[in-house]
Amino acid sequence: MIETDRDNSFDPKCVQGNILRGYHYARVRHLVLEVVNAALARRWLSQATDGSGAAPAITTEEEWLIKPASCFNLGFTYDGLKALGVPNASLASFAPEFKAGIARRAVKINDVGESAPENWASPFDTPDRVHIIASVYAEELEELDRVERQVADGLGGDGFAILGRHDGWNFDTDHVHFGYRDSMSQPRFVGVHDSDSYPDKQPLVPIGSMLIGYPTEYQNIRYAVPQPDALGRDGAFNAFRILKQDCAAFERYLDMAADSLLDDQLGEELLPVGDEAKFGPDTSRHAALREIIAAKMCGRWRNGVPLELSPDTPCPPEPVSPTDYDYGDDVRCPFGSHMRRCNPRGSTIVQRAARHTRRLVRRGYPYGGRYDPGKPDDEERGLLGNFICASLAGQFEAMMCDWLNLGLQDPRITGSNDPLLGANEAETSWFAIPLKSGRVIKLRGFPRFVTVRGGAYTFLASIPAIRYIANLER
Ligand code: HEM
16 A cells, blocks of 8 residues: 555555556557457456456556566556446446547547548547557567467457557657657656655646546545446546657758748847857757757757756756756747647646646657658658546646647747647648747748547556456346
């Protein structure tokens, strides 16, 4: 039992792993399962909860003495719970957005145009058949294959059809496509993380922001527990997203924007002549401008150094913390940058009460081969993202809708979308880079760099909840 105070105590062996703390394996495989025989699928779930029989054992939040060769976790969609025989009264007690499913929430989260569910790849083009996302994490491909066989053989093979398989890999120490370093900003939780080990100006997050049934940042408010308690408590919700990234278009845009700033007064203010030397020996002004634009769009330099702590160079003379900062004005880090939109930290925003309330745990892996700008190709690549929270509407959807796409947090960016992954169109897109003098560079003409290829809202049920489902008789 992890005890912080009475209200925050939870039992790590009841909670699925990878929610409160990440696994950090090199590879992931997400298997998309459809329940074809509920009784056999439930028996398989029973084996998975206690590691008996042939099914892979579900990994919990318990601490490891030795890191296992692989970890295994399950997320259930609303249609999946229904297919497994969860009674109607229980199904009715889940939050409306989870019941609707991600495809029916497309407009709210800006999955429109090319990203609309009708354009999603198989099997996400038949969302009602997507019942479980089974995720395997391991260092080696052979281990992923071994665990997949455990799912496909025996009871699993009779209970489920595998509709799809999505592999991701950490191809370069936490870098993702577009070249940025990722996996640094994560919520750290009361009673789970020691704030001294993760210096961060933000407060530790109450576990009720991720696990259902516990205190949240809102005074006296907990997210409603789906009923019965054994099913709902200690679970979390997840937005699983397959996000295709157009690396060639992104790099082309950086070239174009740098070209336009090269002989421009505003460009000289952004990068005073001679300052390109701060980017490394022999760096051209064009190359330095490209990096500045990429950094302003994200909120970090591509090597991970936060703009707020090092606004002028990705190579500060003294090392800086990746997380121990708060935002000041927008000259260092623009209000419209990806990170500042997703998490304004303690800075002033219009919906002041929403600060710190929309935190998401991100467990993502790139998919597809690494992009080489010297050899552009047509291979599909992107991010397999898990965005985990206690309330999909209050956290994930609110972030996608108000902050990433409408820019409601500050009037100076309202009407613009996130430059990295917003629903942008070249005709209308804009991104503001404020300068020290008070003047503003307005970048325009960038397309949507990220297209949604599929996804599902899943419930990362607790171990007692999976036992509850396994014991249903219908
Ligand atoms: C392909 C799409 C995406 C790319 C390339 C991307 C890239 C990044 C990068 C490079 C960072 C900084 C790394 C870090 O601080 O750990 C970051 C942070 C973050 N991203 Fe994304 N991201 C993507 C999609 C999304 C989506 C869809 C969401 C939300 C629904 C999101 C939410 C966040 C959040 C919450 C942070 C942390 C901000 C903070 O706490 O300061 N990202 N992203």
